[in-house]
Amino acid sequence: MEDYQEQEYEFLRRLEEDKIDRGKLLKRGLAAGAGLSIFSLSDVALATRQRVLQEPPLLGRSVSVAELIAEAKKEGRLNVIALPRNWANYGEVLDTFTRKYKIPITSDNPDGSSAQENQAVRSLKGDPRAPDVLDVGPSFAIDGANEGLYAKHFTRNFKKVPRVMKDGRGFWVADYYGAISFGVNTAVVSNVPRSFQDLLKPEYKNKVALNGSPLTSGSAVAGVFAAALANGGSLNDIGPGIDFFAKLKDVGNFIPIAANPQTIASGQTAITFDWDYLNLAYVKEFPSARIRVIAPSDGLYAAYYCQAINATAPHPWAARLWQEFLYSDQGQLLWIKGYSHTALYDDLAKRKAIPKALLNTLPKYSKAPKFASRAQLTAARAKIATDWPKRVGS
Amino acid sequence: MRRRIAPGAVVWLLIGVAYLLIPLVATAIYSLKSNQTGTCCTLENYGEIIHDPAFWKSFRISFVLALETIVIGLVLLVPTVYWVNLKLPRLRPVIGFLALIPFVVPPIVLVVGLLDVFRDTPDWFYAKPYGFLAAAYVILAFPYIYFSLDAGFRAIDVHTLTEASLSLGATWRTTLGRVIIPNIRAAALAGALLTFAIVMGEYTIASLATFDTFPVYIQDVNQNRGFPASALVLLSFGITWAAMIAIVLVGRGSGQASGAQVGGAR
Amino acid sequence: MDNLPRPAEAGRGRRLSLVWLGTLPFFAYAFLFLFLPAGQVLVGAFKDVDGGFTLENLRTLFDEPYRTGFKNSIEISLVTALVGGLLGFLIAYSAIREGTPRFIRSALITFAAVAANFGGIPLAFAFVATLGTIGVLTQFMANLGWNPYDHGFTLFGKTGIELAYLYFQFPLMVIVISPAIDGLRREWREAAASLGASSYQFWRHVGVPILMPSLLAAVILLFGNSFAAYATAYGLTAGFVNLVPVQIGFYLSGDVLDDPHLGQALAVGMFVVLAVMMLLYIPLQRRASRWAR
Numbered sequence: 001m002e003d004y005q006e007q008e009y010e011f012l013r014r015l016e017e018d019k020i021d022r023g024k025l026l027k028r029g030l031a032a033g034a035g036l037s038i039f040s041l042s043d044v045a046l047a048t049r050q051r052v053l054q055e056p057p058l059l060g061r062s063v064s065v066a067e068l069i070a071e072a073k074k075e076g077r078l079n080v081i082a083l084p085r086n087w088a089n090y091g092e093v094l095d096t097f098t099r100k101y102k103i104p105i106t107s108d109n110p111d112g113s114s115a116q117e118n119q120a121v122r123s124l125k126g127d128p129r130a131p132d133v134l135d136v137g138p139s140f141a142i143d144g145a146n147e148g149l150y151a152k153h154f155t156r157n158f159k160k161v162p163r164v165m166k167d168g169r170g171f172w173v174a175d176y177y178g179a180i181s182f183g184v185n186t187a188v189v190s191n192v193p194r195s196f197q198d199l200l201k202p203e204y205k206n207k208v209a210l211n212g213s214p215l216t217s218g219s220a221v222a223g224v225f226a227a228a229l230a231n232g233g234s235l236n237d238i239g240p241g242i243d244f245f246a247k248l249k250d251v252g253n254f255i256p257i258a259a260n261p262q263t264i265a266s267g268q269t270a271i272t273f274d275w276d277y278l279n280l281a282y283v284k285e286f287p288s289a290r291i292r293v294i295a296p297s298d299g300l301y302a303a304y305y306c307q308a309i310n311a312t313a314p315h316p317w318a319a320r321l322w323q324e325f326l327y328s329d330q331g332q333l334l335w336i337k338g339y340s341h342t343a344l345y346d347d348l349a350k351r352k353a354i355p356k357a358l359l360n361t362l363p364k365y366s367k368a369p370k371f372a373s374r375a376q377l378t379a380a381r382a383k384i385a386t387d388w389p390k391r392v393g394s
Numbered sequence: 395m396r397r398r399i400a401p402g403a404v405v406w407l408l409i410g411v412a413y414l415l416i417p418l419v420a421t422a423i424y425s426l427k428s429n430q431t432g433t434c435c436t437l438e439n440y441g442e443i444i445h446d447p448a449f450w451k452s453f454r455i456s457f458v459l460a461l462e463t464i465v466i467g468l469v470l471l472v473p474t475v476y477w478v479n480l481k482l483p484r485l486r487p488v489i490g491f492l493a494l495i496p497f498v499v500p501p502i503v504l505v506v507g508l509l510d511v512f513r514d515t516p517d518w519f520y521a522k523p524y525g526f527l528a529a530a531y532v533i534l535a536f537p538y539i540y541f542s543l544d545a546g547f548r549a550i551d552v553h554t555l556t557e558a559s560l561s562l563g564a565t566w567r568t569t570l571g572r573v574i575i576p577n578i579r580a581a582a583l584a585g586a587l588l589t590f591a592i593v594m595g596e597y598t599i600a601s602l603a604t605f606d607t608f609p610v611y612i613q614d615v616n617q618n619r620g621f622p623a624s625a626l627v628l629l630s631f632g633i634t635w636a637a638m639i640a641i642v643l644v645g646r647g648s649g650q651a652s653g654a655q656v657g658g659a660r
Numbered sequence: 661m662d663n664l665p666r667p668a669e670a671g672r673g674r675r676l677s678l679v680w681l682g683t684l685p686f687f688a689y690a691f692l693f694l695f696l697p698a699g700q701v702l703v704g705a706f707k708d709v710d711g712g713f714t715l716e717n718l719r720t721l722f723d724e725p726y727r728t729g730f731k732n733s734i735e736i737s738l739v740t741a742l743v744g745g746l747l748g749f750l751i752a753y754s755a756i757r758e759g760t761p762r763f764i765r766s767a768l769i770t771f772a773a774v775a776a777n778f779g780g781i782p783l784a785f786a787f788v789a790t791l792g793t794i795g796v797l798t799q800f801m802a803n804l805g806w807n808p809y810d811h812g813f814t815l816f817g818k819t820g821i822e823l824a825y826l827y828f829q830f831p832l833m834v835i836v837i838s839p840a841i842d843g844l845r846r847e848w849r850e851a852a853a854s855l856g857a858s859s860y861q862f863w864r865h866v867g868v869p870i871l872m873p874s875l876l877a878a879v880i881l882l883f884g885n886s887f888a889a890y891a892t893a894y895g896l897t898a899g900f901v902n903l904v905p906v907q908i909g910f911y912l913s914g915d916v917l918d919d920p921h922l923g924q925a926l927a928v929g930m931f932v933v934l935a936v937m938m939l940l941y942i943p944l945q946r947r948a949s950r951w952a953r
Contacts, residue, residue, distance in 0.1 A: 081604065084614070084617065084618050085618065086618050108604040108606070109601045109602070109604055109610070110614050110617075110618070111601075111613055111614060111617045112601065113913065113914065113915045114915050115913055115914060115915050116601075116602060116913055119506065119602070119913070120602070120604060123505075123506055123509040123510065123513075123602075123603075124509065124603075124604065125513070126513065127513075129604055131604075137915060140915070188794075206793045206809065210898065212898055212899075213894075213898045213899035213900065213910070214916060215899055215907075215910045215914065215916055215917060216899065216909065216910045216914030216915060216916055216917070217914070217915060217916065218915040218916065221916055255793065255816050256816045256817075256897045256898055256900035256901075257784075257788065257816050257895075257896060257897060257898055258894065258895065258898035260616060260617055260781065260785075261616075261617065261618060261619055261620040261623065262424070262616065262620055262621070262623045262624065262785050263785070263788065264620065265429070265620030265621055266424055266427075266620070266621075266788075266789070266794075267794060268788055268792050268793065268794060268795075285429075285619075285620065286429065286620050287429065287430050288427070288428065288429060288430055288431050288433075381916050381917070381918075384916065385916075385917055389724070389725035389728070389902055390724065390725065392900060393725060393728075393899075393900050393901070393902050394728075394817065394818075394900060394901055394902065398759055399759045399760050399761070400754075400757065400759050400760075402754070403753075403754035403755075403757060403759070403760055404754075405754075406750045406751050406753075406754040407751060407754045407755060407760075407764065407768075409747075409751070410747070410751040410754075410768070410830070410834075413826070413827065413830070414771065414772075414775055414827070414831070416790055416797065417783075417786035417787055417789070417790045417827065418786065419796070420786060420789035420790040420795065420796040420797070421782075421785065421786045421789050423789070423796060424789055470685060470686055470689055471686065473685075474683055474685070474686040477683060478683065482683070485683070487938075487942050487945070490877070490938070490941075491935075491938050492690060492694075494880075494884050494934045494935075494937075494938060495694060495698055495931070496694065497884040497885070497887060497888040497930075497934060499694070499697060499698045499701060499927065503697060503700070503701050503912065503923075503924070503927060504697050506697075507696060507697025507698075507700045507701075508693065508697055510700075511692075511696055511697070529693055530693065532689070532693070533690075533693045533694050536690075536694075537881060537884065538836075538881070541836055541877055541878065541881045542835070542836055542839065544877060545836060545837070545839045545840045545874045545877065545878070546839040546840075548840070548843070548873060548874060549839060549840055549842060549843030549874075550843070578839075580838065580839045580842055581839040584769070584835045584836065584838060584839055587769065587770065587773035587835065588773060588776060588777075588832075588835060588836075590773065591773045591774055591776055591777035592777055594777065595777035595778070595779060595780075597780065597891065598891075602913075609780075612782065613780070613781065616781045616782065616785075617781075623782075623785070624785070624789075627782040627785070627786065630782075631774055631778065634774045635770055635771060635774045638770040638773050638774060639766070639770050642766055642769070642770055
């Protein structure tokens with residue numbers, strides 16, 4: 001990008017973040033003015049502008065919606081990765097995008113993990129099948145940004161996203177979050193557990209399962225965190241969570257199988273730990289299981305996932321259109337329909353943009369759920385790596 | 395000569411059949427359960443899978459991929475194993491050793507390494523399942539094809555057959571094609587069947603290289619849908635078995651499938 | 661065949677080089693698609709996070725939980741290889757032997773080929789549906805008064821994994837050993853019978869010695885197959901039973917553990933185990949084929 005453009009964008013960005021004082025404002029205003037007056041000579045401006053449009057913009061606002069859609073349509077496709085259709089209503093999100101902009105989407109490896117998404121960016125660099133956009137866990141988003149896997153982009157609504165949920169440099173933005181909940185198959189279990197303490201009762205023998213091993217699945221780690229919060233631990237100490245699962249295994253209530261839709265529908269895993277937006281989706285998907293979703297009363301842990309654009313995306317304009325769509329009201333409401341709390345939820349609620357019926361389906365939190373920071377996650381993982389196989393494994 | 399089946403044989407065959415069928419029957423019971431009520435009996439799960447275009451598309455890709463892998467694997471290994479058995483018997487344990495390597499290289503490592511090495515190859519190889527993925531699958535199938543062929547070559551007298559054929563004036567090609575191959579037909583067929591099953595079941599490499607093969611589709615259904623997953627298991631079992639029977643019938647083609655032993659003083 | 665003296669060959673040097681050329685296509689392919697990625701694993705195992713040389717990764721393999729991982733993997737692989745091998749052999753022989761209708765063999769071989777690669781979550785769920793806490797067979801046995809879960813059995817542990825692995829191990833044995841059983845001419849069995857030998861004597865002096873090389877090779881294949889399998893074990897026990905391939909998966913493509921070099925070191929450890937197996941196999945094999953012409 002041209003130097004003056006870099007300065008202009010940097011100026012606008014810092015202005016948003018109120019990091020700029022009057023003196024600097026005036027100086028930069030003069031510089032921008034000088035640059036703009038020279039380059040606004042018509043034919044120079046036209047040539048520059050045309051050259052600029054070859055590359056997608058840094059700021060979503062700097063091109064019009066029509067231009068963005070036109071350039072995206074020229075690319076003709078969007079590659080996404082690791083987006084299961086029933087995860088926070090992604091199925092409808094994908095279909096709506098394709099229907100609205102007539103851009104077909106290739107959805108690869110729907111059950112991939114965040115690590116696999118970052119690896120796909122590395123391994124498939126330069127391949128037309130490489131993923132354009134990613135939805136990864138926060139520590140992978142941070143790693144990917146540091147490694148240079150992502151492109152910088154500020155969507156139109158970037159500044160409305162809470163500070164803690166985005167990367168200031170523009171490499172990633174949080175998309176949605178949910179809290180760890182119990183998904184209870186009431187066709188098998190008549191007395192619904194309400195807290196982690198309840199789970200230790202003998203009536204739940206051979207009924208409780210995680211959705212994977214915390215040695216490999218981020219959401220399973222979240223389950224252990226929630227258990228830690230409920231048993232005297234904290235975000236800095238996940239040990240009590242590991243102890244809880246060891247105890248659950250000793251009394252015979254815990255079955256070491258990874259819960260999946262089949263085991264849930266069949267009733268083999270009658271009580272499962274998972275994100276509330278997933279468990280709530282299962283209620284409709286498996287009517288025979290009469291699932292009830294319970295937010296544990298003694299430990300509420302939440303985490304968000306992050307959107308990012310591949311730095312070497314084969315379809316960069318379509319990728320940016322995708323992000324604009326996701327952070328528009330339409331996209332946000334589709335995610336909310338998937339029972340998740342989105343990044344722009346507070347803004348939408350304030351503007352009363354969420355229909356009452358939809359608002360009532362969302363999980364209500366009696367107290368604020370806790371989120372772990374990068375440092376706390378790293379420490380927790382290290383502890384799980386050493387303690388979990390010993391205490392809970394065999 | 396006994397013409398009736400031996401009682402001992404009946405016992406073992408029944409045990410084998412029971413072990414293979416009981417889990418499938420249990421899966422079938424779940425596949426007939428309705429999503430609404432959780433009880434028997436409905437065919438809606440099968441309908442859901444059969445009417446899914448992704449099911450047929452991914453099956454077609456995997457099927458063609460499997461045939462391609464079989465052809466490449468056999469073309470590569472039959473002459474090699476023949477040659478080694480004939481001229482370089484000391485190489486046999488070496489190749490047997492090499493045949494164990496695909497077991498130890500985790501598929502994740504293999505695919506990352508392969509993607510790295512072949513990144514700049516032309517698109518017709520790299521971006522298509524029929525190029526890149528077939529190459530990887532031949533490696534995975536290599537131990538199974540090798541050990542099948544090895545068992546087959548041990549069971550025949552390679553030296554005598556070759557010498558007899560050559561002394562009668564046949565060329566190497568004729569010897570290989572019309573004398574040796576018919577005799578190891580059963581072994582080659584066994585290797586082919588195993589390869590087919592491997593390709594139809596391999597998930598890790600296909601998903602990490604983002605190709606949409608049949609196992610990737612199966613995994614997706616398993617992770618995201620309940621009872622239809624059981625229906626899919628049985629459908630995939632049945633359709634793969636039918637394809638295998640077709641291969642056996644083709645392989646039986648012009649000659650007996652059990653491998654007519656030709657000549658040789660035994 | 662290995663130990664018969666070879667006639668001296670004139671122009672030996674030139675002959676040999678042409679002979680080796682015949683194996684060129686195979687080795688070229690193996691080099692491109694097998695050695696290069698495998699070499700990466702070997703090299704990576706000795707690297708630390710910053711790229712420098714280290715033996716620390718390999719040393720860690722002797723700590724827990726990796727030691728248990730290797731112990732479990734080897735134990736499960738041995739059990740399923742030997743039991744699967746025996747079961748597979750008996751079933752294959754029953755299908756091929758004199759007196760059994762021909763169609764049984766074709767049906768068995770094709771079905772076995774599908775079963776031999778049935779694995780991962782579908783197989784895990786099939787066993788959960790059968791022997792899980794509310795499985796079909798479990799409920800059947802409970803109705804008869806003996807619930808296995810009340811007597812210490814659980815599907816979600818080592819025994820469960822072994823039962824599930826057998827599902828693909830013995831069919832694999834059936835397929836691999838069938839061509840060798842074909843080599844056991846029925847005339848030999850008849851000749852032995854006509855000389856007054858009993859079934860046991862036939863097997864001990866004729867059948868097993870002839871088949872031993874192939875049996876050994878097949879069992880090694882089964883061991884390797886079981887050792888490398890992980891999707892089924894993960895589907896059944898979600899990694900709660902420590903197994904080496906599962907641990908490798910955690911390190912190389914999981915979302916929690918982040919040390920690819922340790923994963924590569926584990927892979928090197930697997931290779932060492934298989935290499936030891938192979939080293940045991942070679943003298944056994946030589947001894948077994950000693951009597952062959």
